[in-house]
Amino acid sequence: MAAVPETVEQVKDLSVDQYKYGFTTDIETVKAPKGLSEEVIRFISAKKDEPEWMLAWRLDAYERWKTMTEPRWACVHYPKIDFQDLYYYSAPKSTQGPKSLDEVDPELLRTYEKLGIPLEEQKVLAGVEGARVAVDAVFDSVSVVTTFKEELAKAGVIFCPMSEAVREHPDLVQKYLGSVVPKSDNFYAALNSAVFSDGSFVYVPEGVRCPMELSTYFRINEKQTGQFERTLIIADKGAYVSYLEGCTAPMRDENQLHAAVVELVALDDAEIKYSTVQNWYPGDKEGKGGVYNFVTKRGDCRGRNSKISWTQVETGSAITWKYPSCILRGDNSRGEFYSIAISNGHQQVDSGTKMIHLGRGTSSRIISKGISAGHSSNTYRGLVSAHRKAVGARNFTQCDSLLIGDQCSAHTVPYIEAKNAHAHFEHEATTSKISEDQLFYCMARGLDEEAAVALIVNGFVRDVLQHLPMEFMAETQKLIGISLEGSVG
Amino acid sequence: MLEIKNLHVRVEDEDTEILRGIDLAVPKGEVHAIMGPNGSGKSTLSYVIAGKDGYEVTDGSITWDGEDLLALSPDERAARGVFLAFQYPVEIPGVATLTFLRTAVNAVRKARGEKELNTADFMRLVREKAEALGVKQDMLKRGLNVGFSGGEKKRNEILQMALLEPTLCVLDETDSGLDIDALRIVSEGVNTLRGPERAMLVITHYQRLLNYIVPDRVHVLQEGRIVRSGGKELAEELERTGYAEFGEGKAA
Numbered sequence: 001m002a003a004v005p006e007t008v009e010q011v012k013d014l015s016v017d018q019y020k021y022g023f024t025t026d027i028e029t030v031k032a033p034k035g036l037s038e039e040v041i042r043f044i045s046a047k048k049d050e051p052e053w054m055l056a057w058r059l060d061a062y063e064r065w066k067t068m069t070e071p072r073w074a075c076v077h078y079p080k081i082d083f084q085d086l087y088y089y090s091a092p093k094s095t096q097g098p099k100s101l102d103e104v105d106p107e108l109l110r111t112y113e114k115l116g117i118p119l120e121e122q123k124v125l126a127g128v129e130g131a132r133v134a135v136d137a138v139f140d141s142v143s144v145v146t147t148f149k150e151e152l153a154k155a156g157v158i159f160c161p162m163s164e165a166v167r168e169h170p171d172l173v174q175k176y177l178g179s180v181v182p183k184s185d186n187f188y189a190a191l192n193s194a195v196f197s198d199g200s201f202v203y204v205p206e207g208v209r210c211p212m213e214l215s216t217y218f219r220i221n222e223k224q225t226g227q228f229e230r231t232l233i234i235a236d237k238g239a240y241v242s243y244l245e246g247c248t249a250p251m252r253d254e255n256q257l258h259a260a261v262v263e264l265v266a267l268d269d270a271e272i273k274y275s276t277v278q279n280w281y282p283g284d285k286e287g288k289g290g291v292y293n294f295v296t297k298r299g300d301c302r303g304r305n306s307k308i309s310w311t312q313v314e315t316g317s318a319i320t321w322k323y324p325s326c327i328l329r330g331d332n333s334r335g336e337f338y339s340i341a342i343s344n345g346h347q348q349v350d351s352g353t354k355m356i357h358l359g360r361g362t363s364s365r366i367i368s369k370g371i372s373a374g375h376s377s378n379t380y381r382g383l384v385s386a387h388r389k390a391v392g393a394r395n396f397t398q399c400d401s402l403l404i405g406d407q408c409s410a411h412t413v414p415y416i417e418a419k420n421a422h423a424h425f426e427h428e429a430t431t432s433k434i435s436e437d438q439l440f441y442c443m444a445r446g447l448d449e450e451a452a453v454a455l456i457v458n459g460f461v462r463d464v465l466q467h468l469p470m471e472f473m474a475e476t477q478k479l480i481g482i483s484l485e486g487s488v489g
Numbered sequence: 490m491l492e493i494k495n496l497h498v499r500v501e502d503e504d505t506e507i508l509r510g511i512d513l514a515v516p517k518g519e520v521h522a523i524m525g526p527n528g529s530g531k532s533t534l535s536y537v538i539a540g541k542d543g544y545e546v547t548d549g550s551i552t553w554d555g556e557d558l559l560a561l562s563p564d565e566r567a568a569r570g571v572f573l574a575f576q577y578p579v580e581i582p583g584v585a586t587l588t589f590l591r592t593a594v595n596a597v598r599k600a601r602g603e604k605e606l607n608t609a610d611f612m613r614l615v616r617e618k619a620e621a622l623g624v625k626q627d628m629l630k631r632g633l634n635v636g637f638s639g640g641e642k643k644r645n646e647i648l649q650m651a652l653l654e655p656t657l658c659v660l661d662e663t664d665s666g667l668d669i670d671a672l673r674i675v676s677e678g679v680n681t682l683r684g685p686e687r688a689m690l691v692i693t694h695y696q697r698l699l700n701y702i703v704p705d706r707v708h709v710l711q712e713g714r715i716v717r718s719g720g721k722e723l724a725e726e727l728e729r730t731g732y733a734e735f736g737e738g739k740a741a
Contacts (some may be wrong), residue, residue, distance in 0.1 A: 443563035
């Protein structure tokens, strides 16, 4: 489809300088010039064939972003990011990847093998040029995707790329987009609002229980979502949906900065279960080249008796800055956060959750398991607050940290605020080390050192693992072992 | 055959020698007992055979079937048939006992070039061995050794021994913390594993255990040395006279 005439004019007006950076109209190789400007945003919007209101929304976010500064309170260290030195749009078929698997980091390939990933899929994950096309063919020949879509349509569930939703379901998008994470919520959310590439849109109508787990995996052949993913999930009254994001395989990405936004809305008696396995490239042994993952995820329990549950397994990225949260607005609504965050090498994790109790009788539960190994740093940061009207609010928090070796660190930073006298908050925290005795015991029974560490850590995270969807559990257990390779000895 | 020659061991970064020249040979098919007072080096000997970190062998050798054990990591020793029944089995929270048993059995089978057991075969095997040792199914579902009584922990050790089918069994004070019924069950478990292909080293403080597991030879360990060796009657003599009779001066 053609871009709106106005935008075409804008594009024409761009300077010659920008043009030479590959600012061509060839749809296969198109890429916006480096840096962020109103023109680039107009270009992105035009490329996506967006309606006027969406462009206005993006531009407004951009105006707000310009006035904001990067948050610096997290316990992570990285060189200052030059936001004018980044690309904010590249077409789905990018041409920056390795030419074949021979050019891919052998360590990465070894990991794929251990996870048992088929060769064709390995190519896609490693970003090998042209591989996506091949996999498209594979997927298309398999009827599973088609069957999947038919089943969903029968139930009335909308599950499509965000860009499609903007065009096909503007009423829903306009009503809910930014209603949980406002454009100016924080620096990265504002950036995402201005330039978001794509993501998932899910709407489950009133009283519908989504017949299957929705997974980004089924979207893999549709569009590369890129670095500024935007996801919006709405469960209407009495609806239920479980959504799976990510993949256990380490995903190679040329974009170092990732700033996703995920918004969940649960109306009366609705329930959303959101599970993530994040395994972006953590960088080489010195941590160079790894992904910076600055994510804003928030769920709004807008209706009475609604429930939102976050389960996350974070093993990748050089830097993780992520706090999936719940706003417990509806009376008797419930929020849950189950997290496993593993850091090794030079990875830095600052992650946790916020449970904001606004309604009466709201309850929340936080189970966080942080494992640090190598030279990594792992911080749990969480807020539990009860507002004046949140009478009878209850929270239980358990934060456990496990240290492997003596070069890593673990931090726990819980904020607890109760503004009424009828809230009941519990907080438990432990820090432990894998003991030599445990390792020796396992090894004396025939497990090699890595298997022993994997077994002990899997035991440590068991409370969280069991909240993952079944098909993810076995893979995740394997992933935990792989993530901790080389962490001892 | 287990052969220990002139074994000298000290704790890493400490000067004091704990084992000061041990010579010991346990042929396959035999059960030898090591007796000695607290602090004589009994547990150190068992740890060094199994390969625990933190001990430095300053002199001497340990071979099993002619192979130098000291050159191998603990898991490699386990693969070659070495098994240590711990005096204090370690707790591993969150890891179900059954999961641990299966992981261990398959790790050892894999290392020995045998086929890994599938769930059904493994369950059948565990059920059979567990029953004989009075290990309840409920216990197998709990976290490894977490909240186990002393007796349960020791039974679990012998269950592991039965499942892993080692050829060299070292039992470190398996009788400690056992009441008389548990002692009988555990001993029966050990006795059923006695055989011509298996060597056993039973380490104990008390003669009591040796009424149930009757040894072929008894060695008295004192201050890091074997001060006397003899037949099973030596254990009875020791029970009457106490360890004081076997002072260093007298042994010399």
